[in-house]
Amino acid sequence: MRYYEIDQRTTAHILADKAARVGDRPFLHWAGRTFTYRDLDEMTNRYANGFAALGISRGDHVAMMMPNGPEFLWTLWGLGKLGAVAVPLNTAAKGELLRYFLDQSDSTAVCVAGDLLARVAAVLPEVPAVRTVLGLGSDPAQLAALDGVTTHDLADLGQASPEPPQLVEPVRWNDPHLILYTSGTTGPSKGAICPQAQGHAVGHQMASLNSYRQDDVLYTCLPVFHGNAIWYTVYAALWAEASVALYPHFSASRFWSQIRESKATVFNCLGAMANIIWQQPPSERDRDHHVRICMMVPNSRELAQGFLERYGTRVTSVYAMTENCAVTVFSPDDSPEKVPSAGRVRPDMSVQIVDDEGRAVPTGEVGEIRLRPNEPGMTMLEYYKMPEATVGATRDLWFHTGDRGWLDEDGYLFFSDRKKEAIRRRGENISAYEVETIVCKHPAILEAAAVPVASELGEDDLMVYVVLEEGASATYEEIIAFCDERMPYFMVPRYLELIDGLPKTPSEKIEKYKLKTAAADRVGELWDREAAGIVIRK
Template sequence: MITTSEIVEELRSVPTIGALLALRCGEHADEPFLVWRDEVTTYAEFDEDVARVAAALVELGVGRADRVAVMMANCPDWLALWFAVVRLGAVVVPINTAHKSAGLRYLLDHCRPSVLVLDPERVVHLDEAQPEHRPGHVLTSVPRSTTTPPPEPADLGLHSPAAILYTSGTTGPPKGCLLPHGQYLAASFLHADACGYDEHAVIYTCLPLFHINAQNYTVLSALAAGGTVALDDRFSASRFWDRLTEVGATAFNFIGSMAVSLWNQPVRESEGKHSARVAFGVPLAPEVWESWEKRFGVRVVYTYGMTENALPAIVDARETPVPAGRRGSSGRASPTSEIVIADEHDRPLPAGEVGQILTRTTIPWTMMTEYLDQPGATVEAFRNGWFHTGDLGYLDADGYLFFVDRLKDAVRRRGEMVSSWEVETVVSQYPGILDCAMIGVSSELGDDDILVVLVTEDPAFDPALLVEFCAERLAHFQVPRYVRRVDDLPKTQTQRVEKYRLRRDGLLPGDWDAGPRRPPRRDPDRRSG
């Protein structure tokens, strides 16, 4: 794996996103940078387009430290606008395209952009939102100038702000993470090396560009390697492998339920025709890990990270396929980070004990600078010199990190800590389950009981059989008591379940109840008629 000193040296020579693009343009001017549908754009063509967009932004009065918000679906214009903004020393503010009304108003009032670029069909949402601080320029297409000379890149450094990315807001109002150029660059160098990317890499993503995954671990990783970005605007489980073949992908990224959706698809001939050999993403159940890799012909590169702290832990592709005992591990601390597991008083815990995951950087300006205009939240997150992730996990004796759960999602039951991820992994293996989420609900015994909320394709689904299935595979304190069927789970556009909405509902009259004791075990493969 690339070393800390090697990343530092890379950052000395390439201190900004714009400098990285300029370097690669000099090396690979006529090579493909972007594949979008039937269009291929070379490095030189992309750089020329970025310059025209930057010139148009200057005509609008955009300068250093100004904020440019973008609320567009994936497309080449999104990328051109992003690189043009950071070339000027301005700050890009990606906005989830699902936002509307109060949610959109909150973001615009909080970040106060001077320019907002959004898809034409989303203008109605802006009108509904009625932000107090309406942007000075609202555009329904990315501007380009043919008269103003391309501006010189701003004099920037690793510390210069590059973006404000908002957290998903699954537990409260989104927080704006102010990310410097150094974080983007360090993560891209690290990720490209860990995945084994080079100038021949074609990295496919259908994840939204407003998310750190598509930005850092596809676009900038490809740029770091001198490779190619293959971009789509949406995920299709039935067309996924065909798309990999059509664009010549050598790697792809996944998040959320994508891995489960692909696994649950009927076996197709196209699964064996693609050229991708690396799949980067989380989560993937250890029980199907080996079979998933063999079926789809890829090696899974796993990681742990957040918008705030990039990649504090990662599995190197040279370590894959990982042995059975380490499937699900996020790897060891990366060259850019240190990791410790701590108790509620920030005291380090020994190997094997579960506590909060704390991280800090080994290289300056390689993680979030602050939560925008929220000094209290920033101080709390960085107390005692460590970033507090809000995640539970443990380190094994060899320093491999294992994620357990979000602090707010973990449930204490019968005196034991229950991981929602572990329960959801088992529930999702039950035939016919399309999606699921676990939350804790109040119990008459004083601690929590477990409710699973799920989407199933079986009209004759019997929750009692699901509970028995879980009883065969989980510890007694992990077995769900309540089951609820829904048509869809509430999710963010990055496919994270909004569990705060499920917790807010609590128990509902129609929820199935197994009672305070586990039901007797029967054949888990039986089905009711």
């Protein structure tokens, strides 16, 4: 594995170096096609030059509403070669949340897949800063019909020059590269500004600590607009000079056939995905594959042992955040006795467990996890246009995660729970604040409180308590339909309950711990949209 110094950790330098050194080696396998490292460098040059011809330049913010596919990487790294800032968005975003992302990020251009164009079109009148829309696979007539913006076919950028773009000033390792949105807790989602070097820090960690090899094939069906797929698979493969087998989405029934088809040797599981794979019926072909490593987040003793015995696959893990890198790593060399640890603190990071007053607690005692990097370029620069949130998260020269856990005597981190008010469902972080804000836009609803309920698949399901306006009425089905029109599918509540009032402190803060306890105690009695047969479309 080639090591890159900090001032070399830019998209342009590393892709050009890979093309020069291992240009013929396969990098990306997608839908029966293979792209080499040389293809990767040339296509991202073409997109960079194509964007430049449209007037997009250093520092411009460009939103990406795109599913998995080669064009996502050409766009992301093409913008990176210009020093422009990519804003990858969850493809499930719509309505108010999508408007917020586009507006808050100050995006002036949007790259959008054809089947998502209608969602973007619906909010464009409320986002006047967007001047350019580039459609991928869009109906030309539908694209041309957008008012007030210049439109282009994103695929046309692939016809631009394959030579490196000519820049007045070179892009540096600490220049902004991405704005990645994290779920809000007591406020709106925050945009973490990630420098050029941050993804490469993750790539280096994963490739070196997990001993990824040049002949490895890293499989992912997770969305590349999320940090796990882009950093922990794509950047990891890039550093290892390995290849990526990219698929559109997770399918339990097709998962192992895709693994075999791609000859994958490594894959990552997030959230319920591992449980869903495990619950597939045992097969005589369970070991008919090449996978030696599965990175599982969160890790569990049952699944780690089960995957090894049933599939012959070692389980690794990490504790990581969008704002940072791999805080701890559980590698293939770590003892299975340390499961369900999220891994050991490594030399490039410092981790401390503290009480509510910021004082370190003894080994083995639960407290808030806080951290700081020991090397530059490993963490976000700041939250975009949220200085108070930045200062609040980085006080005392430490980044405060809002998560609670404990360290053992060997430096292994064990996650306990969330101090912050975030809900984790199917690998997605959900902001209770944003759910409540959208639910309360219903004309019949006065107040709402969103809380997590343990899911049978692991992680959380979402429960919302609803207080109606005096004299108003609404059925559970009406509320779900209202949410379905305005929320990403993963945010739509599973459980609902109408109540007369929310429990509150004397200062009018909602006592969510009471609501969470009540929901957990009565989960079998709650109205459940899944039991009601309501299917939420993606």
